Amino acid sequence: xxxxxxxxxxxxxxxxxxxxxxxxxxxxxxxxxxxxxxxxxxxxxxxxxxxxxxxxxxxxxxxxxxxxxxxxxxxxxxxxxxxxxxxxxxxxxxxxxxxxxxxxxxxxxxxxxxxxxxxxxxxxxxxxxxxxxxxxxxxxxxx
Numbered sequence: 001x002x003x004x005x006x007x008x009x010x011x012x013x014x015x016x017x018x019x020x021x022x023x024x025x026x027x028x029x030x031x032x033x034x035x036x037x038x039x040x041x042x043x044x045x046x047x048x049x050x051x052x053x054x055x056x057x058x059x060x061x062x063x064x065x066x067x068x069x070x071x072x073x074x075x076x077x078x079x080x081x082x083x084x085x086x087x088x089x090x091x092x093x094x095x096x097x098x099x100x101x102x103x104x105x106x107x108x109x110x111x112x113x114x115x116x117x118x119x120x121x122x123x124x125x126x127x128x129x130x131x132x133x134x135x136x137x138x139x140x141x142x143x
Contacts, residue, residue, distance in 0.1 A: 007090035011083035014090035018081040019071045026111055027067035031060060033115040036122035043129055070111045077103070 007014055081090045 006088040007083065008088065009090075011085070014081050014083040015075060017090065018092070019075060022071040022074070023064075023068050026070060027064045029112055029115045029119075030063045030067055033118050033122075034059060034063060036119045036126075039126060040122055043126060070107060074104075074107065 009017070081092050083090050
């Protein structure tokens with residue numbers, strides 16, 4: 001469909017395609033955010049951070065389910081793609097409706113931008129902890 005610029009898979013798969021391209025990206029970002037928060041917890045509380053594999057799988061499963069919620073809401077609101085049978089195209093409503101573009105931008109900031117900001121801030125904080133720890137260790141070794 002990319003080569004011929006026609007959507008030949010029909011109306012239903014147009015919606016499914018939009019859903020399944022968004023969900024993994026959201027899940028990946030949320031999992032990275034969870035890993036970053038857990039890294040801070042593990043550094044701040046080194047002896048109390050006991051994570052078992054079942055617990056990890058449960059958290060990842062819950063994050064995947066939560067990551068599917070925004071695309072489901074967007075699908076219900078009609079913010080995903082729509083199939084145009086006359087031109088045989090699968091087009092996002094964000095590109096055709098300016099009001100939808102604003103709603104989509106707000107949703108993207110909340111669902112993707114905020115978790116990415118949390119990842120960056122967590123890693124900056126971990127860098128700060130590392131630098132201050134190395135300075136303290138350097139002073140205690142020399143003094």
